[in-house]
Amino acid sequence: MLSKLGLASIEDLFDDVPKDVRTKGLHLPDGVDEIRLSRGLQELLRPNRPASDWLSFLGAGVYYHHIPAAVKTIISRSEFSTSYTPYQSEISQGMLQALFEYQSFMVELTGMDIVNSSMYDSSTALGEAVLMSHRMSGGSIFLSSRAVSPEKLSVAQLYAKGADVTVDTVDYDRESGLIDINDLESKVTDDVTGFYFETPNLFGVLESEWKTVREILGDKAVVIGVNPLALAVMMPPGEMGADIVVGDAQPLGVSMSLGGPSIGLFGCRAEHLRKMPGRIVGMTEDVERTRSFCMTLQTREQHIRRSRATSNICTNEALLAVAVAAHMGLLGRTGLRKTALENLTNMKELAAGIDSLDAFSAPVFDSPHFNEFVIRSPVGIDRLNEHLMTKKIHGVLAIDRWFPELKDCALVTTTEMHTPEDHRRLIDAMGAIR
C-alpha cells in the first residue's frame, strides 16, 4: 500500500506534523490479549458491590428494575448497535422505526403531543427545558420546586447560565411534601420563565395541585418531571397542563451502570415543536409509496442551524431508546401496569414495616407515594448506614445533607425486585440498631 503511495515508510505519512509538536509514542503499557484482559477486568471490578449482590434500597432517579432477557437480545443485534445516526434513511429503516415506536410509547405514557428520540439524561433534559422555556416565554428567572435532587438542579443552573437565567426554588410543605402553593404564588413575577416540579418528587410524593399550578403560571411554561413507570397507572402530565415533560426512561429497560448512560425523556405540546431540542423521527413514504421513516425537522439542529440551533446535542441515547421500546413491548400494557402496582404495593408494605419499629417513622410525608419515601431514623443516617453495610445491605440515601430541616431523614426505595424477605431483612437490621 505504501509503495502505491510512493512512500518509503509509515512515518512519511506524518511528514505534515511539524517536528516541534511531535511526541515519541505513548507511555502506556503494551496491549493484552482477550484472555488476560477479561480476567484482569473481572479482578479490577471485583471490589464492586452491585445491587445483585448486596441488597439495595437506593433510588432517587436511578432504579433497580427487572429487565427481561429479551431486551438484551434485541439491543445486542449489531445491525442496531453498530450503526450511526440514521442519516441515510433508506438503509436504516430498522433503527428509524424503532425510534418512532419509542417516541410513540412515550407519547402514550406522557399524554404529550411530541416526544423526541432522546436526550442524555433527566438532568440535561431539565437543563434544555429551562432553555426552551426561555425561548418560549422570555424572562430571567426559572423556578423549580425544592423537592428535586440538588445535583439535578445544579445541572439546570449551569444550562440556565448560558441564557442569563437564574434558577430559584419554591419550598415544599413540611407536612405533605407537596409544593408550597403560597410560596409559588409569591414568586411568580413577570420576570419568571417557567416552573418545574416533579411527580413523584425527590421524596417519592405524588403532586395533586397541578390545576392550581397551571393557573398561577398563566402563559408561562409549566415543566413536569416524571418517572415513566409510574405513568403506567398515574395521571399523565399531558392532562396536568404540562408544556414540557422531562424525566429518565431508565426504569424501562436500561441498567443502572453507576448512573450512566441513562436516557433523557423530553416531550412537549405541539405548538412548541419548533423550539424543541433533539432528534425527531417522522413517518413518510418512499418513491414507491411504501410507508417509511426518516429524521425530520432537522432545521432546528446544530448540523444545519449551527450557533442558532435549539441545542448542541448530536450523539444522543438512541440504542437505549430501542431498549425502552423493546421493554415496553415485552411488558405490554398489562405487564407495565402490574409492575407499577407492585411498586406501589411494596412501598406501602415497606413503609408500614419500618413505621412499626418503635424508633423509626415512615413515611415522613403524609401524601400518596410511588415507590420511594422518606424515613426518620432515631440515629444519624451515617451510623444507620454503617450498621446496614455490616449486614450486606447498601446504605439508604441520607437527604439531611441537602435538606437540613429533615434531620436524620433518608430516602428508601423499593421496586418489584424486592421480596417480602428482602423487606424483612432491612426492617430487622433497622430494628437491631441501638
Next chain:
Amino acid sequence: MRYHQAIHDVPLIFEGCNEAVPQDIESELDGLLPRNLQRARLDLPDLPEREVVKHFVNLSQMNFGVDNGMYPLGSCTMKYNPKICDDISSLETVANMHPLQDASTMQGALALMFELEGMLCEIGGVDAVTLQPAAGAHGEFTGMHIVRAFHESKGEERHEVVLPDTAHGTNPASAAMVGYDVLDLPSKDGCVDLEALNAAVSDDTAAFMLTNPNTLGLFEKEVREIAGVVHDAGALLYYDGANLNAIMGKTSPGKMDFDIVHFNPHKTFATPHGGGGPGAGPVGVKKDLERFLPVPRIVRNEERFELDYDRPDSIGKVKVFYGNFAVLVRAYVYIKMHGGKGLERVSELAVLNSNYLKQGLTEMFDMPYGDLRKHEFVLSGKKLKERGLRTMDFAKRLLDYGFHAPTVYFPLIVEEALMIEPTETETKDTLDAFIEACGRILSESPDIVRSAPHNTARRRIDEVRAARDMILSWRSYREKTQSI
C-alpha cells in the same frame, strides 16, 4: 459485491395482534392510589415475547451497521468495535451498580475511572481529565463553561468564541449555549488563515475552537503559531477531539498547546455508536484549569478512591453522577487491549487507509486542497453535475453496493462535499472494492444513479413530506389518518 438488504413488512408494534386485554388491576389500584391521581386509559399493545422479539429482529435486518460492512462516514470514525468491550460492560459489577452507593462499595469502578483518566491524560497530553460529559458536544459545552469560569476568575468578561468555517456544527452550537457570540473564520487553502485569525481575535475573544487534523483531513501545520496568536490575546485554545484517531502517539493536543480537549470514546475508542448513542465526552485540561472541572473529582487516598465534591472553583455539574460509565468501561478495555504501541498503530493504519483510498479515487473526483491527508479526506462531487447528478445520488448508489455512504455536504466550504473516513479496521481488499464500486457508479447510466438506492429496504425516501405531514408518533398517525 452487490448488497441486498432484507425487506420485511413490519407493522408498527401498535398494529400487531391485540387480543382481549386480560383482567386489569383497577380494583387493586384503588387502595393504593387515589382516584384523582389515576389515569383513565392507556392504549398500549399486549404481545407475547415471541412476537416482540420477531418484530425487533426483523427490524434490525433492515438496518446497516459496521458489522454489515464498510461505513466510511467522515468525521464519525466508524471502526469495527471489538466485542469484548460489550461483554465487560455488561458484567453485573458494571450494569447493576447504583451511583449513590457508598464509595467503599464502588472501589473497582472508581479505580477503573481513575486509571482511565490517567490514560486519557497521556493520550491527550493534558494534566487532568473529567469523565462526566455524556458526548462530544456535551464535552464542548463543559469546555466552554470552563473557558467562561477561567475568564470570570480573572474578573474579565469576554463575549466571543472564534472558530473556522470548517468546524463541526456542534462547536458553534455549544459556544452559543454557554452564552457566547460566535465568529466564523474563513479558511485559506482549507486551513486556518493565520492573518485573518490575528485580525479576528481581540480582548473580547474567549476561546478559539479547532480540531486538528481538521474536518478536511488536513493537519494544521501552523498550530503552534495559532496557539501563540490565541494565547497572546488572552484567550484559550479548545481542541475538538473527534479527529484524535489520526494522531495517537504522533502528537497530542497538549503538545500542540491546546488548553482544553474533549475525547469521543465512541469514535476513537470503539464504543459502538448504537444508532446515535450512547457515547461519552471526557474533557481534559492543562494544570491551571483543573480547579474548574466538574464535581465530583475522583481522588486517591493511599489505596482508597474517594469522590471529592469540595472544589469551590468548579463549574458545578454538567450531568448527574460520574459520566456514562458503561461506555467508559468499553473505552478502558479498548485502550488496555491495544496498549501504547497498539494505539499508535491504530493511527498509522487509519492514515494509511485514508491516503490509499484517496489515491484510488483521485482520478474520479475533484480533490480540493493539498496532498497528504490524515485519517479522512474530502472530495468534491461537482463533476457529477455535468451528468445531471448530485453528491447525494452518488451516496445513495453506494448503498446498493453494500457500502454505507460517506458524510455528504460537510464541511460546508467544499462544493458537493463527500467526506470519507475508512478507519484502520478495513482491509486493503475492502478499500479496493470500494474504489471499484465508485468507478462503476460513475460509468452507470445517470438514471440508475439518480433513482438509487435500489437494493435497500426502501427506495428513495421523501423527507420533505415527513416535514410537511409531521406524523411523529402512532397517536398522531391515527389522528391524521382518521381525519382524512
